[in-house]
Amino acid sequence: MADLIVSGGTVITMDGGRRVIPDGAVAVTGATIAAVGPRAEVEAAHAASRRIDARGKAILPGLIDGHAHAGHGLVKTMGSGDSAAWSEACRVIYTLASPPSFWRAEAALAGLELLKFGVTTSVMLLGGGDSIGRVDDPAHGDAHVDGINAIGIRRVMVLGPTRPPFPRPYRGADGSVRDVSFEQQAETIGTLVERHHNKGRITCATLMPVYREETHDAAKVRKIEAQGRVIRDIGSKAGAWFHQDGHRGGSIEMADRMFGLLGPDAWLSHCTDLTEADIATLVRTGTSVVHNPSAIAAVRGFCPVIEMLDRGVTVMIGSDGTAPDRSTDMFRHMFQAMRYHQRAARDEALLPPGKALEMVTIDAAKGLGMADRIGSLEVGKQADIITVELMAPHMLPANMPVHRVVYFASGGDVRDVVVGGEILMRDRVAPHVDEAAIAEAANAETARMLAQSGMAGMIVEDPGWGLTRRRG
Template structure:
């Protein structure tokens, strides 16, 4: 009788949805994990005969999936939920004020821990976060803020890409540093923003055994900008060279937030498209935009729950039919969204089915690919994550299928994409480490994370005088429109 091989973790008796090249779904399936890698995928009987494990997880009546990937979100937004009560302009203005003069290092640390905690609970093991938001207002006056964000990710145990780049013109911009109640303002130039970004890349990329990664971003240049923005056309061209050079020099991915009709063609002219680039929103694209993606191998991130997807449509089926890789993003986590990628899968299916009046658009397996293997391909990690295959990183989640809304026990892919939600995730494993088991997060004190987030929010509201944006709008009730 052959001796069994010792491993660290054995998951047994689950419904294993591999998303591997054969798209196998293994009933009574099992996974074997050694250190941070998957070393075997098969049936429970096969793997129990081959391995003895330090830890065994019984996944009976649970789906076993690759960890979900959120390919577009925003650091900082987690403490700005609901502000403005539906007034998008007020919310964007609040973002600008908070991210430049209303936030301190504790704000960015507390927000990142809260966001990472939510992702752990929702089974989102990897996320891309732009370091700021609104209309491309980034906290890049000095590296300390991004470092605290990365500290939080390292501690919580998720896998992350932090996108750093300059704020939208004009510059210099006024940023404030807080020492207790004392505020010190300074003007920050584009040159200083660039230096900050490079320092963050140099010191933070690859932290926590490679779980913390940095990528590069740049505000999108639109052909229909206001005259004030059009005045900066030459500057956008110069920054395109600088920041794409930064990304290529360090071997990093490049991303942008807010593409729409015609802007991808302009990005191609600026040299921003390519296999290392993934572009978000991409609404109302022209045939030329789609052709540019096809020619360059550029990936697209669709955010079906975002405000931009109300203002226009990302032509996902058309992009897929043209051969473009499309991933899903939350655009989270404010003003009205979450990091629950199950929610965004469901939203994507119905969004495009309604557009085409066709219930066959975006099959269930396709949307699952868009938060797993296609998302991994989008961010340049398909060789490491996105599917349950031998040799890949052990980023794994378990979803409890034995619940009223997930019964009866058949057609697991459909149940996961159409009926499951983040609260059904019982276990989250990142890099072979169990960060949540049976609904209990093991890496951080959840109550302490939430209390710290509330304190940071209250401090920010006091400093900015924006507490009035938490008041309910007059037309919250009994009206068809705000």
Template structure:
């Protein structure tokens, strides 16, 4: 007998033929999909312990976010329009003002946002700012995983070294007092190795690790001496090697003009496992390099990086490069709602080309489902509703004014849906939310813990003023 059968829904399969079944069923046994097809053919052949009526609902594979940041959820809009202050805050918090409570509370908050928005799998960098990673000790990555384990969703935690300015100073608060420690590159790599050994592939494949190293850009290389430049190269190559040895994705944050060419000529880190984020203003030659090396791209259409430069996602996809959409969430001004980023991506490229036919809605949906899964090397397990794949499934309530009338459902989902329209979320065959009611966690408790951790962080940093409404917020056309 099946575990779950969902009937009478519009099934947007995202399978190889991109089938859309108007009155369809999806059958789940344990953690896998066992049947997909018209309800009249499926229902009588697959009795199930639990049957969900999907009338006026759309069924899709769970959405996949290929780039976001752990830690940002408790910093979010701090500093208002002052990007420098925001980045400085990230750097301070992620090294000297956070503890395991901070990382667990933030992971629970950001994960809850994902869950309630139908994002069943996402990449989270364990830090951010200028690639400041909390990899001085495995306890912080473990705290992140502890929260995700309770939520029930799927995560790929990106860990790796900070920039090559050694040694990095961190502060440990676990005893209740601030204890400063100096952390070397080798210690950070050892932390990554421990996290890989202890957590990668755990919880039925829900908890995963990918490796990260800072992107080497022109401004870093021009100001570095020859020995420091050599150390930057060594560290990037080491992190990439660790990823390859363990069969992991290797990701880098903040690629732009010249970085891919440098990586090809000097680093040897490009390959099918490489996932490059932002990726703005690539040259034609760099697009060709991405295609030649089967590099994957995380396109963050809503990010500030996509304001300061343009990700040539259309040209990259036309060249055969796999491009997934990332939220870059949750700071300083974007959420984890991937429907928002689908819609932003469509408008972003249409405005550039001045062509409303660019990036059709179906392709945009691919970029947060099957293409995103491929970018993470997980296309054989998630990203589409195919028999044998993991049962990561969402139901969208399309009986809403902004999604009606009841026709052209894939269009309506891509162009009008938002995270609050997600009714039911299933991951690994487990129902995590149904009727917008959570089954796995206490939402109020998560919110309270997030507030407490934030107040502690503000006390440690003394940055309360950055939470005030800044001058120019109202009544002006620019800060």
């Protein structure tokens, strides 16, 4: 007896044989997949108390976003395309104008966006990446977990200290401003890992800022190395993986040679304009990469995904969302990745749709150390399942389902979402979620943040009518 059967659709399994099963079905018992195969066979072997009719839809494993940022959901659009001003706004907001209620409201909003886009596992750095982590007080991380748990998807919460120098001023949960040292931030990181790692659908990872200075101060390097050991040890003792945000030319080789940070339990974001030594380091250490094709970093530099893939590096796709100008729609980012590399090489044969889909499913699961649990529809894995509309006008004619899903679908075409055997969205309705309340809380926290930070002027819109270049 199964608990749930999703049947009648085209099953794109992403299993070892990359089977595509027309008129297929997936049976679920408890939180795990019990059977995958032709509908007639699965239904003959399994009765179920709950069913999802997936006729006219594709049935896929839940999508995985390998890199994004908590907090960003409430700072969308600020700065009107001025990325330097936006980054400075994030620094102020994440340290001085974001109480725990901000982090809970943002997590619920971003989590709902991900759910509706069919993203069942997402990586979120608690703050502005390698610059401003919100790790002065566990209350903010706790609030983030509360917000995402209200939605029900899986979350990898990445926790790391701010970039030096220390101490860093923060406005705490009690409203007072205090200077926070590296040691205090490390203590907060350790507390959050202990509270939340492998608890329910939450896992944690640790992070260190990327070192990329061309000249080296020996005393500073020794201090960074010691801090890196502290943060790495916090994660290693808990079995948590390690992440770094913003690598570019030469910094990967330095991260290994100077600090010993890399390894098969690490994944790195952006990775633009890499040197031969950088790529060789990735190959030798077994470190994975998350490519963010829609990010500003991918405009300023080039991520050599094809070369890394050809040399055996695991590469996944991340949204780097949800701000300043991008969503967490992984269908959008898959297509962006394909065109990005085809245009760079003037070769439309690069990065075919099957590989792009692997990069947000099974390859992403491998890169996060979760391939034994998620990333494909296989017996014994967690039942993270989505359905995608195949019969809408933009999805027809009814042939080549993998191509249609990758080239023509968007997050709005996701109809049903199951996580760990629990139906979280059915025909685009999430019955356990009060969407109006989430929107109201998000808007209220944004207004409060703008008032406290004094940055209301940054949401004055300047679309650039009639211009070929934004105003400086």
